[in-house]
Amino acid sequence: MKYIQNHQDKNSSKYRNLILGIIFDAIGMLSFSIPMIGEFSDVVWAPLAGFLMTKMYKGTTGRVGGWLVFLEELLPFTDILPTFTLTWLYTYVFKKQ
Template structure:
């Protein structure tokens, strides 16, 4: 399994952890998820995603798969954008 799909698997697992509906856990998990996001995805996009992940996880009802969305952005959407820049 290459690095890209390892990151996808990790994203799915981290999103599943974030779906645990237990407020004291969310208080602990929110800063951890934000930190992990910034380490998994570098640069400006990673920092923005880390902030969004923190906000989403600190809220009582978190149901957005933030890590998986960031993976799709990084490896599907952004890849197409970079391929278009190379072709032009």
């Protein structure tokens, strides 16, 4: 019974991370669509996005993902990259358990 509950908890956090990741990627891309204001908002969003990534994904994946999303948001013309979604794919699809 405990195995079933643990499995359900993992699945719910898995899809919660996907939904949150898509929302956070959309927020990051919104700034790309607003001329002049967009680059300023990236300065505010970059550290917040890095922090959120480290809270969503524990361990090395979270730390590396946090730095990547931080740099991606700060660098110009890279807002189009869906870093949160790519991290989700790495964690739940491509990474060997």
